[in-house]
Amino acid sequence: MHIQEANDWVIFNNITYQIHQIADFHEMCRNFLEQMRLLMDFDGAVFYYSSDTELPKLTHAVCCNYPEATAQEYLDAYQEKDFSRGLLMGGKSMVYRESDVFSADELEKTECFRRFSKEEGFQHSVHILPAFEGKVLGKISFYRKAGQPDFVYDDVFLLDMVKEHLALRTARCYQEHVRQHEKLSIHECEEKFRLTARETTILGLLMQGLPNDIICGQLTITNNTLKKHILNIYKKLSIRNRTQLFKMVREYSD
Known part of the structure; x- marks a missing residue:
């Protein structure tokens, strides 16, 4: 036909x-x-x-x-x-x-x-x-x-x-x-997932590869407070760990 x-x-x-x-x-x-x-x-x-x-x-x-x-x-x-x-x-x-x-x-x-x-x-x-x-x-x-x-x-x-x-x-x-x-920039993550200013700052520090104790020292916060922020970031980005974070977000650049 x-x-x-x-x-x-x-x-x-x-x-x-x-x-x-x-x-x-x-x-x-x-x-x-x-x-x-x-x-x-x-x-x-x-x-x-x-x-x-x-x-x-x-x-x-x-x-x-x-x-x-x-x-x-x-x-x-x-x-x-x-x-x-x-x-x-x-x-x-x-x-x-x-x-x-x-x-x-x-x-x-x-x-x-x-x-x-x-x-x-x-x-x-x-x-x-x-x-x-x-x-x-x-x-x-x-x-x-x-x-x-x-x-x-x-x-x-x-x-x-x-x-x-x-x-x-x-x-x-x-x-x-x-x-x-495609990997997202930190700014794109901030806008797309509605990160708070503090979460955006912590995301940037995480993408620099800094360990938790250094991040706590720079921000003058406790390790428990930092962990809560990180868990909130993971939840908003629908990921579970830092490995997935690095696959999703572009490495930090000035």
Whole structure:
């Protein structure tokens, strides 16, 4: 089924809406593959993506009627042998069929086709490479079994319309991941977690690596009072110890 009737457009619009609205990225990937069955015939699919620090290496796979162990084998040992590695390095969004790149004889000679298509009973494939700001962020592959017709240009056109939605959603996921793992300055902690002036001062001294007795001496407070302030800081920052503190807050600087 392709986007030819009003009902198909309703389905397509719902798919693109869910790409942006499903909060959990892994669940979004799974939902996308399952929903695409309503518009395009395929026998198996895999949504490969990466952690933001590993790009362009792919590190995760969400499967739809495709063996998870096989997808993991591709990630662990074969992706650098895949000709699409060069496309991943290119940094451009695209949709392509393998039959547009290789003849049938050439395809039979490629190691990745023999292992990840033929051995699993698949003959035809079409792929999306979603890219954002010069980085390819993943690879989504759809497969048809041997004996089925190859994907046609209507399928390519459909995937081409959805690829930028996937690129934007994936980029947003990576950006949120980066923000969550960026260290905060002392001033940012003060504002974000509403630290008191005393707590902010103590946080700065802690980030200098000073031991408790030195901090007590500088502030003329007892060790018990200092411990209460530190526990309040931990509570506001939702952490439990100084190790977590140093992972969350940037080291002290003048």
